[in-house]
Amino acid sequence: MTITEVSKQYDIPADTLRYYERIGLIPSVPRSKSGFRDYDEESCRWVQFAKCMRNAGIQVEALIEYVDLVQQGDVTRDARKQILLEQRDLLQAKIAEMQETLRFLDTKIDRYEQWNSEFEKNILKSSQ
Structure with missing residues (x-):
């Protein structure tokens, strides 16, 4: 999917998607042969995750750390769980x-x- 399609599907501005990728809130998105972002299922799951967490007010710094730990593999499971518990x-x-x-x-x-x-009762009484 193109960034425009993902932007529409998840109701997130394209600039925000680029920003999320740049700061590490979502992992790097695959690119087409011409260099354009080509969101696959996994990328879209990360976008959905980021949107959900940000809508809940989860701290950006915690999410960046979480994404970094996910990319390091299974050895970081306990640390990831701890981040989620704290958040x-x-x-x-x-x-x-x-x-x-x-x-x-x-x-x-x-x-x-x-x-x-x-007030209305008093007005009615005074008008009678």
């Missing part, structure tokens, strides 16, 4: 923080709704 813990903490923020916003919205309801 999962960070993500769980972030989710908990976001849930707390959501509860706070819901409480604020409920107060406004109560205030509006009381």
Whole structure:
């Protein structure tokens, strides 16, 4: 697949795909005879992985390290697992923080709704 096709399929700008490859967030993409990127299944799996992890807020540095370890082979399995565990813990903490923020916003919205309801009742009473 061309970079344009991959960009459309995964909704990632082509410049971002080039950047991800340049910094090592995805391994080097195979090239066609004319030198253009020719994404194969494995490359697309890496793009999908990078997109998923970045959407979750996983740190770029951790992902680069992870990709580097994958390329070193099976001897790095424990280190890769450790990175994923650490990032999962960070993500769980972030989710908990976001849930707390959501509860706070819901409480604020409920107060406004109560205030509006009381305000409307007072308007109705005063107009009668």
